[in-house]
Amino acid sequence: MIRLSIICSALCLSFCVGSTHAEKADQNKPVILEAESVSVNDVQQIYDLKGQILLIKGSIVVTGDDGHIQVDPEGYEFVDVKGTPETAASFRQRREGAADEFMQGHGTQVSYNAKTELLTITGDARLKRLLNMQMLDQLQGWKIEYDDITERYRVTPPSNAKPDDLPLARAVLSPRRKATLEK
Structure with a gap:
């Protein structure tokens, strides 16, 4: 249990990489949706997607098999996408600053809150930070949360985990x- 605490504590540290955050231009881009079926409630701004989902908004790309998108009154999207046993749900986004820096992850479920810029990946979750297609950081665990505003990672075990x-x-x-200097 001590080992898990040390690992989780290390992951909760803040990482300073200059002023690199999610690409701000993504906020003003249209949402492009592809799926086998899409159900739209324009009044409540709710979109339900089924089968081979591809969601693109600027540099954000989300894939999965079953999805739900809700847009709040301010225009921010909350995206929740699930994969299948054969194919994971995935998320990829270019980061502001360095031309070729991305956050990329996959798991059983991917949730992204555009207002708080919080990415949550659950179920055999994996997240990478890439610069020029070279891995800088890589995390894996049951649940990974990445707060792009504070630049903090957090990996947590399932509630029923045993030592x-x-x-x-x-x-x-x-x-x-080193990562900062190489930019």
Whole structure:
């Protein structure tokens, strides 16, 4: 249990990489949806998607098999997409700043709140930060939360996890100084 606590504590540290956040231009881009079926409630701004989902908004790309999108009165989207046992749900977004820096992840379920810029991946979750297609950071665990505003990762185990199941979280983190200098 101590090992899991140390790993989770290390993952909750803030990472400073300059002023790199989600690409702000994404906020003003239209949402492009593809799926086998789409149900739209324009009054409540709710979209339900089924089968081979592809959602694109600027540099954001989300895929999955069963999805739900809700748009709040301010125009921010909350996206919740699930995969299948054969195909995971996925998320990819370019980050502001360096031309080729991306956050990319997949798992059983992917949720993204555009207002709070919080990405949550659950179920065999994996998240990578890539620069010029080279991995800088890589996390895996049952549930990964990434707050793009504070630039914090958090990996948590399932509520029914047993100490014998350890390690439930794994991280490979690049030294910040080197990653920042190479930009």
